[in-house]
Every structure is written in C-alpha cells, then in structure tokens.
Amino acid sequence: MKRSLIDILDLSVAELDELIATACDIIENPAKYAHVCAGKKLATLFFEPSTRTRLSFEAAMYELGGNVLGFAGAQSSSAAKGESVADTAKTVSCYADIIAMRHPKEGAALVAANNASIPVINAGDGGHCHPTQTLADLLTIYREKGGFHHLTIGLCGDLKFGRTVHSLIGAMSRYTGIRFVLISPSELRIPDYVKEDVLDKKGIPYEEVTDLEAAIPELDILYMTRVQRERFFNEEDYLRLKDSYILDLKKLTNAKNDLCVMHPLPRVNEISVAVDNDPRACYFKQVLNGKYMRMALILKLLKEAGTI
Amino acid sequence: MNIDSTVRTGIVIDHITAGRAMLLYELLGLENEQGAVAIIKNVQSRKMGKKDIIKVDTERKLNLDIIGYVDPGATVNVIRDGKLIEKKSISMPETLTDVIFCKNPRCITSVEQELSHVFRLTDKQNKVYRCLYCETQAKQ
Numbered sequence: 001m002k003r004s005l006i007d008i009l010d011l012s013v014a015e016l017d018e019l020i021a022t023a024c025d026i027i028e029n030p031a032k033y034a035h036v037c038a039g040k041k042l043a044t045l046f047f048e049p050s051t052r053t054r055l056s057f058e059a060a061m062y063e064l065g066g067n068v069l070g071f072a073g074a075q076s077s078s079a080a081k082g083e084s085v086a087d088t089a090k091t092v093s094c095y096a097d098i099i100a101m102r103h104p105k106e107g108a109a110l111v112a113a114n115n116a117s118i119p120v121i122n123a124g125d126g127g128h129c130h131p132t133q134t135l136a137d138l139l140t141i142y143r144e145k146g147g148f149h150h151l152t153i154g155l156c157g158d159l160k161f162g163r164t165v166h167s168l169i170g171a172m173s174r175y176t177g178i179r180f181v182l183i184s185p186s187e188l189r190i191p192d193y194v195k196e197d198v199l200d201k202k203g204i205p206y207e208e209v210t211d212l213e214a215a216i217p218e219l220d221i222l223y224m225t226r227v228q229r230e231r232f233f234n235e236e237d238y239l240r241l242k243d244s245y246i247l248d249l250k251k252l253t254n255a256k257n258d259l260c261v262m263h264p265l266p267r268v269n270e271i272s273v274a275v276d277n278d279p280r281a282c283y284f285k286q287v288l289n290g291k292y293m294r295m296a297l298i299l300k301l302l303k304e305a306g307t308i
Numbered sequence: 309m310n311i312d313s314t315v316r317t318g319i320v321i322d323h324i325t326a327g328r329a330m331l332l333y334e335l336l337g338l339e340n341e342q343g344a345v346a347i348i349k350n351v352q353s354r355k356m357g358k359k360d361i362i363k364v365d366t367e368r369k370l371n372l373d374i375i376g377y378v379d380p381g382a383t384v385n386v387i388r389d390g391k392l393i394e395k396k397s398i399s400m401p402e403t404l405t406d407v408i409f410c411k412n413p414r415c416i417t418s419v420e421q422e423l424s425h426v427f428r429l430t431d432k433q434n435k436v437y438r439c440l441y442c443e444t445q446a447k448q
C-alpha cells in the first residue's frame with residue numbers, strides 16, 4: 001500500500017527500529033543494496049532551494065542503484081506558472097516511483113501526498129516538519145549511544161522557531177529515562193505547546209536554563225542550533241547573547257568524554273571550527289547518517305508500495 | 309413565528325452557553341435563511357444560570373458539526389408540524405471542513421485557494437482543533 005512520510009511521528013517506534021536496522025545493514029553491507037532500486041526513479045521536487053537536503057536524497061537514490069529527476073527552485077518549476085501542488089503531484093506520479101518534496105508552505109507535503117499515487121517524503125514544509133532530518137538525528141544518537149533510553153539531552157540555541165528541535169523532542173519522548181535540558185536565551189525559549197502537549201503530558205523531566213557552560217557537564221547529547229540575528233528585537237540583545245551560545249573548546253572542558261555534539265547544519269558560527277577535531281563532534285557524521293536513513297526510508301516506502 | 313411561539317417546522321437549538329448564539333448564527337449561515345429566525349439571549353435557566361436559544365423555521369438540515377464545534381453542550385430539537393419529533397445528540401466532530409479557516413499566512417491553504425480548510429480535533433478534553441495541514445490551533 002502507498003504510504004508517505006510527512007511527520008516523524010507518522011512512524012511507530014517499531015518502524016523506526018526497523019529503519020535503523022536497515023540503515024545499519026546498509027552501512028555494513030553496501031554492496032547488497034547497490035542495485036535494489038535499479039530502474040526506479042526518485043523525483044526531487046524542491047520548490048525552494050535546499051542544496052544539502054536535495055544532494056542527500058539524490059546520493060541515497062544513486063547508492064540504491066536508482067535514478068533521480070526533478071527541479072530545484074520555484075522559478076524553474078511548474079509552480080512558477082501557477083500550477084497547484086496537487087496537480088504537480090499527480091503529474092509527477094506518472095513519471096516517477098517516489099517523491100521527495102521541499103516547499104516553503106506548511107502542509108504542502110500533505111497536499112502532495114493526498115494527491116500523488118506514489119509515496120511522498122516530506123523534505124521540509126516551511127517551518128512545520130522535516131522528518132528526514134530527525135531520522136538523521138536518531139541514527140546518530142543510536143550509533144553514538146547504542147540506543148535511545150536513559151539519556152540527558154541538551155538542546156541549545158533557538159528553541160522557539162527550531163523545528164528540528166521540536167521534532168527531536170517528539171521523537172525522543174517516546175523512550176524511557178529521557179531528560180531534556182533546554183538551553184536558550186529567554187527570548188527563544190521552547191513554545192508552551194511543546195511543553196504542554198509533549199513534555200508535561202508524558203511526564204518527561206526537563207529544565208529550562210540560560211547558561212550553556214553550566215549545563216554541559218551533565219549532558220550525554222548536546223544538540224546545537226543557530227541563534228539568528230533576525231529573531232531579536234534589537235541589536236544589543238543579540239550581541240550580548242550570541243557568544244553565550246557559541247560552543248568552543250573552553251566550554252567543552254567539563255563535558256563528559258562521551259558527549260555527542262550534534263547540529264542540523266548549516267552552521268554559521270555557533271560551533272567554533274576548533275571543535276570539529278574533537279572526537280565528541282558528531283555533526284558531520286550526522287550528515288552521513290542522514291543519507292543512510294534516507295536510503296532505508298526510500299526502500300521501506302517503495303517496498304510497501306509494491307514497487308520493489 | 310412570534311418571539312414566544314414554537315417553531316412549526318424547523319429546529320430549536322437549546323441550552324446554548326450564554327453569549328455563543330451569535331457565533332453559532334454566523335457559522336451556521338443563518339443570515340441566509342429565508343424563514344423566521346429567533347435568537348433569544350440570556351434566558352434564565354435552572355441548570356445553566358443563563359443560556360441562549362436559537363429557533364429556525366426551515367426545511368433545511370443544519371450542519372450539526374458546527375453546533376458540536378461551537379457548543380457541544382447544546383441540544384437540538386427537530387420540530388415538524390408543531391411537534392417535537394427528534395432530539396439530536398450533539399458531540400464534538402472529529403473533523404471540520406470549511407467551517408473555520410486557517411489564518412496562518414505560512415500555511416499552504418493561504419496560497420492554494422481551492423484547498424478545503426480542514427481542522428481535526430486533536431485534544432478532546434481541551435477542545436483543541438488544529439489545521440490538518442500546518443497544525444495551527446484554531447482560536448475560538
């Protein structure tokens with residue numbers, strides 16, 4: 001049956017385990033998967049540019065032996081001529097076997113999924129969902145920590161607008177022994193609905209703090225995000241706060257030896273380049289893990305649709 | 309229909325939370341109704357203190373989902389030839405289509421006019437409805 005992925009929570013814990021197992025098997029035995037999608041086509045419909053996400057999807061499909069077609073940027077697409085997402089989805093269903101779609105409007109991927117006859121993967125719909133980023137995050141946590149239970153997870157930076165942070169909280173709150181430390185300036189604290197609908201509802205312990213350096217020693221995972229200038233009302237607040245949320249080697253002095261530092265990338269300056277050589281830096285592994293999880297996901301959805 | 313008369317053929321929406329009748333009037337589209345419509349506000353009620361009542365002379369079926377959304381505690385009496393023939397039970401609908409509209413400017417419904425505005429009941433206890441597409445919460 002045709003199935004799409006719009007939100008990370010569309011996947012059950014068992015399905016996530018299955019995707020993780022597939023991804024790990026791909027890592028171990030890449031040759032076994034090199035031709036499984038031969039003759040199949042992935043359409044990458046990128047209504048707004050996101051080069052790294054698109055390249056990850058394309059690399060994933062090529063490594064499965066499949067082909068890729070698509071467009072990047074609204075100007076080059078049918079949307080520029082006023083075609084609806086629904087019509088684009090129906091049309092592309094005639095050419096391809098699976099769609100990865102990026103769109104600036106929230107809910108666009110669901111509209112595509114409701115109209116396509118092939119599986120649709122949400123590759124980001126505005127500030128709403130970006131489930132394959134969360135898949136990359138989860139595989140990274142799994143490979144670095146050996147599992148998902150009993151972890152203290154620090155989330156740092158822009159927790160108000162950061163969709164990757166909200167998705168990760170949603171996904172990790174399904175495991176036991178999870179504790180969150182929410183590190184942000186007071187202007188960018190996590191929205192109340194995330195606290196009420198997810199954390200409080202499930203009785204997950206969390207604390208909200210403003211001091212990154214003080215919070216670091218107890219963390220198993222530190223997920224960094226960018227604090228953007230345009231999120232602040234005035235320049236002084238931004239300049240006063242920005243350095244407190246930049247991770248450098250000095251702030252890592254009291255961190256655990258097996259801390260896992262993550263970042264959805266692209267980074268601007270919120271992690272100093274000097275940290276890249278520290279064994280605790282996992283953000284480039286995250287990029288690679290993203291490709292493996294996209295491979296596992298494409299396989300799962302094509303299998304469920306009966307295409308392979 | 310006089311203000312104190314019963315409806316001959318139509319519907320009486322009773323036990324409306326005081327102050328909600330006008331919202332219900334608006335969402336039910338009663339301004340387009342050809343027959344008589346009476347809105348009675350702030351009626352004394354033993355059970356509720358104060359309540360609103362709407363009486364509509366109409367052959368048309370009203371969308372009960374709208375009543376369930378605005379005021380699940382309301383009761384609906386169907387009247388035919390001056391007699392009560394049915395009491396409808398009202399419950400919060402699981403989905404609402406084109407009853408309320410998503411106001412999130414970043415939502416896909418803001419740029420694609422032909423899309424239906426669909427809201428889902430995501431939290432029954434707190435009566436939370438969210439846009440199917442962007443998950444923005446509907447404000448009552």
Ligand SMILES: [Zn+2]
Binds near residue numbers: 416
């Ligand atoms: Zn919406």
